[in-house]
Amino acid sequence: MSVFINVFTVLFTILAMECFSWFIHKYLFHGVLWFLHRSHHQKAHSFLEWNDLFALFFAALSLYLMYRGSEDFDYRFFIGLGITLYGLIYFVIHDWFVHRRFKTFKSNNAYLKAVRKAHKIHHKNREKENGKAFGLLFVRKSLIKNDRNIF
Numbered sequence: 001m002s003v004f005i006n007v008f009t010v011l012f013t014i015l016a017m018e019c020f021s022w023f024i025h026k027y028l029f030h031g032v033l034w035f036l037h038r039s040h041h042q043k044a045h046s047f048l049e050w051n052d053l054f055a056l057f058f059a060a061l062s063l064y065l066m067y068r069g070s071e072d073f074d075y076r077f078f079i080g081l082g083i084t085l086y087g088l089i090y091f092v093i094h095d096w097f098v099h100r101r102f103k104t105f106k107s108n109n110a111y112l113k114a115v116r117k118a119h120k121i122h123h124k125n126r127e128k129e130n131g132k133a134f135g136l137l138f139v140r141k142s143l144i145k146n147d148r149n150i151f
Contacts, residue, residue, distance in 0.1 A: 006078045013082025014089070018137050021090075028056070047101065060124055093137070094119070114139045 028039035029051075040051035062083035069076030095101045097112060098119045107113070118139040 006073075009075055009078040010082040010085065013079050014086045017083060017086035021086075022138075055087065058083060064088065082117075089137070111139075 025037075036050045036053055038051075039049035062080040065076045065080030065083065066070065067080075069078070093112070093115060097107065098116050115137070
């Protein structure tokens with residue numbers, strides 16, 4: 001039973017991180033933390049941007065939770081693992097696929113194309129206000145073209 005609970009905790013944390021990320025992106029990154037997030041909406045002048053500090057914060061949080069829960073492998077470890085896995089998913093899809101920080105990942109997958117399209121909608125507005133599409137993994141169904149290559 002504990003294996004099921006641990007797997008559920010990891011999967012629930014990944015789902016919760018997507019919802020939490022939407023919220024903090026809309027209300028904090030495009031709010032009081034815009035001074036850091038702005039770099040993500042401007043033309044890149046280097047490989048790193050101020051916005052990357054958010055990834056470092058969540059990496060530190062997940063490592064802290066995994067460390068604190070590692071003695072007994074309690075819930076903190078599995079929440080930290082879920083945050084880490086969400087960060088990995090975010091890195092691969094957002095930084096690697098959508099923004100192409102590395103040029104090696106291409107796909108004709110309809111879902112991934114919809115993720116990229118939604119993110120382009122978000123970046124169409126380069127300002128703090130009037131943004132759209134603040135999430136990453138959940139996209140409007142209308143953006144997914146009817147295609148057999150959905151997964």
